[in-house]
Amino acid sequence: MSSLDTFAATLDDAALTASATPQITATYPDLSVDEAYEVQLKLLQLRWARGECRVGYKMGLTSRAKMIQVGVSEIIWGRLTDAMRQEEGGVLKRSRFVHPRVEPEIAYIIGKPLAGNVSAAEALAAIEAIAPAMEIIDSRYQNFKFALPDVIADNSSSSGFYVGSWAPKSTDVTNLGIIMEVNGRPVQIGSSAAILGNPIRSLVSAARLVAGVGESLQPGDIVLAGAATAAHALTPGEYIRTSFQRLGHVAFSVGA
Numbered sequence: 310m311s312s313l314d315t316f317a318a319t320l321d322d323a324a325l326t327a328s329a330t331p332q333i334t335a336t337y338p339d340l341s342v343d344e345a346y347e348v349q350l351k352l353l354q355l356r357w358a359r360g361e362c363r364v365g366y367k368m369g370l371t372s373r374a375k376m377i378q379v380g381v382s383e384i385i386w387g388r389l390t391d392a393m394r395q396e397e398g399g400v401l402k403r404s405r406f407v408h409p410r411v412e413p414e415i416a417y418i419i420g421k422p423l424a425g426n427v428s429a430a431e432a433l434a435a436i437e438a439i440a441p442a443m444e445i446i447d448s449r450y451q452n453f454k455f456a457l458p459d460v461i462a463d464n465s466s467s468s469g470f471y472v473g474s475w476a477p478k479s480t481d482v483t484n485l486g487i488i489m490e491v492n493g494r495p496v497q498i499g500s501s502a503a504i505l506g507n508p509i510r511s512l513v514s515a516a517r518l519v520a521g522v523g524e525s526l527q528p529g530d531i532v533l534a535g536a537a538t539a540a541h542a543l544t545p546g547e548y549i550r551t552s553f554q555r556l557g558h559v560a561f562s563v564g565a
């Protein structure tokens with residue numbers, strides 16, 4: 310096994326056992342971004358070998374609020390599997406995760422293949438529908454602390470996602486109000502415009518970045534555009550509900 314295989318196995322084990330692991334860069338400071346994406350692919354290959362299926366991609370650190378919260382300021386991406394999809398309105402088991410957080414997201418579903426250097430107009434034309442969403446992020450690293458290559462290797466912290474009702478692709482989502490509430494109290498308020506000025510730019514970035522490793526956005530793929538606000542750390546007993554102007558809301562409860 311190469312050291313990249315070992316890093317992937319360690320991260321996979323950390324996720325399966327919900328236990329934190331030291332940052333890779335603590336002992337291997339030279340891990341490059343390209344190597345980190347190789348680790349991420351190896352990590353996903355372990356999940357696919359257990360029967361999980363690819364369902365799309367997540368973009369990360371596409372807003373200033375997120376970059377500031379985690380101290381990394383590069384756009385990153387990760388891969389979504391069917392097992393990460395959570396039932397909207399259901400109960401999320403806190404104990405399955407190390408230190409989960411939730412954040413508001415906008416989800417696109419792809420209607421036509423998209424890859425490479427595309428314009429915003431081409432990205433819009435490739436969308437089939439848009440939905441309100443939330444992502445559960447759970448860094449497998451101790452104290453939720455990481456450098457850029459660490460978080461990339463860790464599938465960009467992705468561990469779950471909720472998608473609400475699909476709205477027509479013609480819905481203007483460039484500047485929608487977003488309110489994330491915990492037990493009825495607003496904890497994050499923002500706008501979809503915080504996502505790179507316009508969330509479609511996140512899809513443009515996704516098409517370019519996945520093409521860099523020979524992949525493409527395929528019909529039926531879900532793409533999460535990245536959080537518009539900082540994330541909220543989850544505690545059992547919380548009811549999380551995020552409302553998106555024009556798109557409706559998404560909710561779930563946190564159980565032990």
Ligand code: OOG
Pocket residue numbers: 367368369370371372375379412444446447448460465466467534535536
């Ligand atoms: C990295 C993942 C960032 C987003 O939406 O910005 C992300 C993290 O915050 O742990 O998913």
Ligand code: MG
Pocket residue numbers: 367368369412414444446533535536
């Ligand atoms: Mg996210």
